[in-house]
Amino acid sequence: MTEQELINFFKHSDLFDYMVTRPLDHILPNWELMWDDDTNRFIPEEDSFAQKVNEMLDELIAIPIPDKNHDNEDILAEHVKQHLNWNIAKIHGRWISCDYQEIINQGSFGDEEQKNLLAAAKGRISAAIQHGQTKFDGMEYGHQRILAMVLASILYQRSYNIY
Structure with missing residues (x-):
């Protein structure tokens, strides 16, 4: 995946801010992001996540x-299992006994410098592009929801300097 493919994946998305930054509007109320074609980044605005998203x-x-x-993602799930004592197990390649998004979200609080969250996001974006889903808005919905939650978790933790 090239840099341009990753940028194009998010460029002019109608769903990104709805799924990633809107759930965080209690932190920064300006959740609607605007894209700048000249810089290929979101336009930083007051009370917005745009700068954090660009970073x-x-x-x-x-x-x-x-x-x-x-x-x-498995590393994050193992953290939940070992350190939070959740009764979860991976069976046939799937984590069961709890909502997968919740497992990843809670596991991310033990993720040093968010390295596993960022790698999980990069892997999901790469897989989507490899499968012809070249835009966030065009992703298969289940994978899109998980990617949105991963990205929102990163922004949430950065807003409170938790990572």
């Missing part, structure tokens, strides 16, 4: 695509 995009560009897409 996150720069990090996603810089990190390598993980070898196995779900390994980083």
Whole structure:
């Protein structure tokens, strides 16, 4: 995946801010993001996540695509299982006994510098593009929801300097 493919994945998305920044409007009320075609980034505005999203995009560009897409999510799930004592198990490649999004979200609080969250996001974006889903808005809905939650978790933790 090239830098331009990653940028194009988010460029002019109708659903990104609805699914990623709107759930965080209790932190910053200006959740609707505007894209700048000249800079290929979101336009920073007062009380907006645009600058944090731009920083996150720069990090996603810089990190390598993980070898196995779900390994980083599995690390987060293992953290939940071991440190939060959740009764979850991975059976036939799927984590059961709890909502998967909740597992990843809670596991992310033990993720040093959000390295597993960022790698999980990069892996999901790469997989989507490889499967012809070249825009966030065009992703398969289940995967889109998980990616949106991963990105929102990153922004949430950064807003409170939790990571």
